[in-house]
Amino acid sequence: MSSSFLQKQQHPGYEEASLRIVAEQLPCRELQAGMLLSLMGEPQQYSLPTIFIYGHRASGKSHVVNVLLKELELPHVTISCAECISTALFFEQVLLTFFGGDAAAALPRTSSLSDFVRVYRHHRSRAAVEQTRYIVLEKAELLRDMDANLLPVLVRLQELVEDNVSVLLLSELPWDTFRPSTGCSEPLPLHFPDYSKAELHQILTRDRHPSYSADLYSSYIHILLGVFYAVCRDLRELRHLAALNFSKFCEPVTEGKAKESDTHKLWRNIEPHLKKAMQTVYLREVSSLEWEKMQQVEMKAGPLRGLSAHTHVELPFYSKFLLIAAYLASYNPARTDKRFFVKHHGKIKKTNFLKKNEKTSNHLLGPKPFPLDRLLAIFYSVVDSRVAPTASIFSQISSLVTLQLLTQVSHVDQLDAPKYKCAVSMDFICAISRFGRVCVQVCALFLLVHTHTHGVIYLPRTVNFDIIKYLYDFL
Incomplete structure (x- = not known):
């Protein structure tokens, strides 16, 4: 490291000087970078054992951390939990970055947490540095799928290895959603809000x-x-x-x-x-x-x-009907469900069961939130076959929310009655509904047919749902 930078580190305004170095590369994230620098402290001093950085996707978490560590030339290793298929691979990458190939080779093939701590302590004394070592774990929420005791150990790693090491956990989820049930030390949280x-x-x-x-x-x-x-x-x-x-x-x-x-x-x-x-x-x-x-x-x-057929051809069969049901629930008043989905509802006039303000087009007012039970009730009414309420149906609803075709408007922790809104346009839902009429042509063009061993060719199941007949605005 250059002597000029060491002089900046020893200066009382180290944080301000460091922030000026990286400010040009961190637009609109100067506040979060300054807070992170204050939590990290000076390189010679012991840092916090664990800092938990969370925020939505593309909110600048990884960029800010990587710029700070690289531009300030701090020893660090960045690991994506999506790439670590085992804890042994994680241990090897940490030791290889900090202490070289000899330390990584010293790990047994079936290494455990105790082996990692033992090898780390041994090589720490031989390759001691005055600066804090940083372990950056991106997509930290995936640690829930790894060994149960890995996350509690990472939170206490500084204590276990007796070294000036700090773990930075980067996640899109808040800490409360994957805190270990067995209990562990609490990291210091730092939130990155969405860009305005x-x-x-x-x-x-x-x-x-x-x-x-x-x-x-x-x-x-x-x-x-x-x-x-x-x-x-x-x-x-x-x-x-x-x-x-x-x-x-x-x-x-x-x-x-x-x-x-x-x-x-x-x-x-x-x-x-x-x-x-x-x-x-x-x-x-x-x-x-x-x-x-x-x-x-x-x-x-x-x-x-x-919209072309390619946009929705990959959606599963029941996901299409779930999206159709969500659109109907968002743009139809709740009191019209009996009219559209109950066979023997009797004669109901349009003006008898709606308020005056509901005579305005619901498509002009925008989608309205609806509870989960109403979505499922409409779904079971419009789908052309008997479907059991299995976990697959609920997982497809979660997938539609992930794809931002549905929007969850209730709080994430609200489990009794979650509410959603449909986030697709009229053209999009009409294209999905009409897909059954052109499916034979699409299958012929793209060879989307399945040939069984008996030589019988089957076409995939289609929707072919006339959604206009079920929308109150088009009665």
């Missing part, structure tokens, strides 16, 4: 194309966030979408049909492409290059036609 719209705009404008002015790219990002911010807060996803659609936004300027100040013309050119891309957020099934080729082919064939 202004912060996303500030970060994304840093990626501007050098061939165009900063004002043009800033207006483009403003338009992009205006379309996607309601459904996507993921910085990486937004950055990908910005890079993918910028060439289409600048197309009128490149062809000389508009100037950079003609925002209205640029918006009219990019609007259909952004709306189509919004249907496939988090559901990309092709690469960016193939997506651009598909756009070019469709532009030659004619105007954009909304």
